[in-house]
Amino acid sequence: MSQLLRTSRVFAWFLLTGLSVAIIIASAFYLYLRPSLPPVQQLLDVKLQTPLRVYSQDNRLIAEFGEKRRAPITIEQIPTIQLQAFLAAEDSRFYEHFGVDIKGLTRAVVELVSTGSIQSGGSTITMQVAKNYFLSRDRTFIRKFNEILLALQIERELDKDRILELYLNKIYLGNRAYGIAAAAQVYYDKPVNELSLAQMAMLAGLPKAPSAFNPLANPERAMIRRNWILGRMRDLGHINQDAWSLAVEAPLTASYNTRETEVDADYVAEMARTEMVRRFGDAAYTDGYSVTLTVNSEKQNAATEALRAGLEDYDRRHGFRGAVGQFDVNGMAAIALSDQMLNYPRVEGLIPAVVTAVDDDQGEARVHTRHLGSGKMAFDTMSWAKRYRTESLTGPAPSKVSDVVSAGDVVYVKVLQLPQIQEQGDDNSENAEDILKNELQVALSQAPRVEGAVISIDAQNGAIEALAGGYSFSQSKYNRATQANRQPGSTFKPFLYLAALENGRTPATIYNDAPIVFEDSELGGAWRPQNSSGQFYGPTTLREGLYRSRNLVSIRLLRDLGIRQTLDYLGQLKIPTDKMPANLSLSLGAGQLTPMDLARGFAVIANGGYDVEPYLIQRIQEPDGTVVYEAPETILCDTNCKEEPEAVANEGPVMANQPDTVQTDGMQLLASAEAAPERRVMQRLADERSVYILHSIMQDVVRRGTGRRALALNRNDIAGKTGTTNDQIDTWFAGFNHKVATTVWVGFDQPAPLGRGEFGASTALPIWVDYMKTAMQGAPSATMPRPNGIANIRINPNTGERARPGEDGNFELFKEEEAPAPLRQDSNDNGSGNGGTEQLPGHIF
Structure with a gap:
């Protein structure tokens, strides 16, 4: 007995000594590590x-x-059974322990001692939560000790539900999904509260090893893990036997x-992304900002579709450029064909296909696509495909399929029709025919080389309603709407005619549309400008000169007004003049503006001069x-702006406590000030009567001039x-009503001729009409x-003066002080109204 007692005492002393050493070491670790631990309060922020x-x-x-998909959710939004699934999988004693589970840690120590390696962390x-929010993922004893200390602090300062909520929003669950709400969306395309029990258990199995137990990457292991969790839930009493069985x-x-x-708006999205990163740095990708833009989804989709359709129409008019690739398809299986197609990316709505066979007798080609399989391409879908030679020349129209494509061509x-495979059917001919009709059907196309842009602006406040910067953002990130400096032409x-109306000219002022030659070194010597028709039409009123786009009238008008004075007036309208020539070619649009610049200028005209x-x-x-930011309300500054505080005038949209205003590609995304005003004032830039008269003339462009295609909208x-x-x-084509201004540009990125017969009326205007059909659908007339101070007077169009009684004439608009002088009766007329009148001489420039 004494030997046993002595042995027991020695063992007790060893145990006490070991425990004391452990406590001392633990205390030392605590004293060493505690100052460097972050405060738990950070979790709340x-x-x-x-x-x-x-x-x-x-x-x-x-x-x-952003790299991480996450949609934060509160614990009240998570079904109880989903919470129980995670607890069964990860920590069934969560509501019982104080942050550290001694049994779990003991099990981990035993596994380490018996295997020599860390099997589980306990x-x-x-x-x-402590590890995910504060610590690295290194598997070291120091990190584990920090984890334990932080867990004890977290349990003291936060309640269990808050801890569980933090956990379920932070955990990584594979496929860039962080948090349970994002995972439910990624794996099942559902909110958390619509998941089935089996789906909940599947998600609960992911935290342990998101890649190993991923149902997409490793479905067999994922099912084993899911069923194990379901068994744990049954054993813990969370579900009954029947629920488990199902x-x-x-x-x-x-x-x-x-x-x-x-919304199909890649160029718009990139503009917003760039601005957010400029303002917030990398935090823009991670801090959960939501940015609401001014674009309307229906109008934006219409702008994107109209631009693509218009560019494709132009491209087809100029012929088929041939296959984009070629390879031998003889004896090649579908899988091999699909592998070959990996080198050909999809371009928006166009998909690559390889021609596997050509049948001129049947009038079709067989094609294979990578994702949709095999199908047919009928000849009537490729009858447009004259061979491209130049932008002004094509080959003859094809007469059979083999004139267009050959086996092995990649196009x-x-x-046109997706494949529809019947799930059931017998072998009778009727069903076989139905299946044949439902196979994949495609039409020949090609990605356009020509480019374009569409910008639509709310003329009353400057909000961009739609913007498309090119055919395909995936092919080119270059935003032509805001970055392409191009000649605006007519x-x-x-803007030139508005300058004239502001400087004493009227719609009835006559200029001579006649040949003229200029000797000017800046214009390269002798310059002999012409109208697009090659003809000259003699004395022409300003109204007709604009709506018929007579070049010689515009040149004489600019010479009369003065180049310097006109450039100054453009500056008053805030139209950029740094790329404008200081010579008479300015009158024909030889300067450079971006589509955004032009759209903004037309919005000024549209809203009445603001x-x-x-x-x-x-x-x-x-x-x-x-x-964080709200665009200020805009007001038109006329009589009402006198009541506004002086400091508000000329302010742009503002964001408080942000960097200075930055002008980006011709537009102001955001501006800044110490305190954001609630309103932005739009100052008047042009006389409203001049603008009203210009509206009338430009309506004639649509009614009687080069813009007649816009009559398809059936609007006045x-x-x-x-x-x-x-x-x-x-x-x-730039068009507007009083509420909205929309501009369309078409051309090549590297300036080159679009080809014979291509004008604004045939390339840009159809795109404008297609977009405006949607943009103006249901909108009331806005004039x-x-x-x-406007007078409506009948004039003689040949002289620009008041029409004499009985004389043919047109009604014209004038500012009252600029109206032609009233006719005076001749002394021999005796008041009959049929005698002579004094005829003021007309002015021909």
């Missing part, structure tokens, strides 16, 4: 890394930027789902809904101007109200 999301004005998703959910028999239903964008096609003329500052960002919000409030530069290099 932490910003979960949430992507930047960009929305349209009507709350449609345009784009999402971590509780609280310890995982759930373990459920098939795997996970698939990869990304949040689909609802781009548009899908679309520049309305300054317009195009803007794109309407609102920026933090994840909790706090508004449309005005506009076409434009085509020398050699058809740039083509335009500029007639201001006071």
Whole structure:
């Protein structure tokens, strides 16, 4: 007994000594590590890394930027059974322990001693919160000790539900999904509260090893893990036997789902992304900002579709450039064909296809596509494909399929009908025919080389309603709407004519449309300008000169007004003049403007002469809904602006406590000031009567001039101007009513002729009409109200003077003080009204 007692005492002393040493070491670790541990209070202020999301004005998703998909959720929004699934998988004693599970740690130590390596960390959910929010993922004893200390602090300062909520929003669950809400979307395309029990258990199995137990990457292991969790839930009493039986028999239903964008607006999204990164740096991608833009989803989609359709129509008119690739398809299986197609990317709505066979007798080609399989391409879908030679020359029209394509050709096609395979059917001929009709059908196409841009601005406040910067953002990030400096051609003329109306000329002022030769070194010697028709029409009123786009009238008008004075007036309208020539070619639009510059200028005309500052960002919000920025209300500065505080005048949109205003590609996305005013004043830049008269003349461009295609809209409030530069290099149409101004440009990125017969009326105007059909659908007529001081007088169009009684004439608009003088009766007339009148001499310039 004494030997046993002595042995027991020695063992007790060793145990006590070991325990004391352990306590001393633990205390030393605590004293050493404690000062460097972050305060738990930071958890309450932490910003979960949430992507930047960009929305349209009507709350449609345009784009999402950021590495991590996350949608924070509160614990009240998570079903209890889902919480129980995670607890069963990760920490069944979560609501019982104090942050550290001694049994779990003991098990981990035993595994380490028996195997020589770390098998499991024995971590509780609280310890995982400590690691995920504060610590690295290194598997070291120091990190584990920090984790334990932090877990103890977290449990003292936060309640269990808050800890569990933090955990479920932070954990990584594979496929860039962080948090349970994002995972439910990625794997099942559902909110958390709509998941089935089997799906909940599948998600609960992911934290342990998101790649090893991923249902997409490793479905067999994922099913094993899911069923184990279901068994744990049954054993813990969370579900009954029947629920368990149904759930373990459920098939795997996970698939990869990304949040689909609802608006085709890549160029707009990039503009917003660039501005957000400029203002907030990399935090823009992680701090969960939501940006609401001014664009309307329906109008934006219409602008994108109209531009693409118009560019494709132009491209087809100029012929088929041939296959984009060629390879031997003889004896090649479908899988091999698909592998070969990897080198050919999809371009917007166009998909690459390889021609596998050509049948002239049947009038079709067989094609294979990578994702949709095999189908047919009928000859009538390729009858347009005359062989391209130059922009002004094509080959003869094809008469059979083999004139266009050959076996092995890789071409781009548009899908006409997706394949529809019947799930059941017998072998009778009727069913066989039905299946044949439902195969993939495609039409020959090609990606256009020509480019274009569409910008639509709310003329009353400057908000951009739609913007398309090119055919395909995936092919070219270059935003032609804001970055392409091009010659505006005749679309520049309305600004010249507005300058004339502001300087004493009237729509009845006559200029001579006759040949003229200029000797000017800046113009390269002798310059003999012509009209596009090559003809000259003699004395012409300013009205007719503009709506018929007579070049010689515009040149004489500019010479009369003065080049320097005209450039100064353009500066008053805030039209950039740094790329404008100081010679008479200015009258024909030989300067350079971006489509955005031109759209803004036409918005000034559209709204009656008020300054317009195009803007794109309407609102920026933090994840909790706090508004960081709100675009100020805009007001037209006329009589009402006198009541506004002087400091508000000329302010742009503002954001408090942000960097200085930055002008980006011709538009002001955001501006800054110490305190953001609630209103932005739009100052008057042009006399309203001059603008009203210009509206009338430009309505004639649509009714009687080069813009007649716009009559297809069946509206009486449309005005506009076409434009085509020398050699058809740039083509335009800029049109408006009193509420909205829209500009379209078409041309090549590297300036080159568009080809014979291509003008603004044939390239840009059809795109404008297609877009405006949607943009103006259901909108009431919007014409500029007639201001006071306007006279409507019948004139002789040949002289520009008042028409004599009984004489043919047209009614014309004048400012009252500039109206032609009244006719005076001749003394021999005796008041009959049929005698002579004094005829004031007409002025021909």
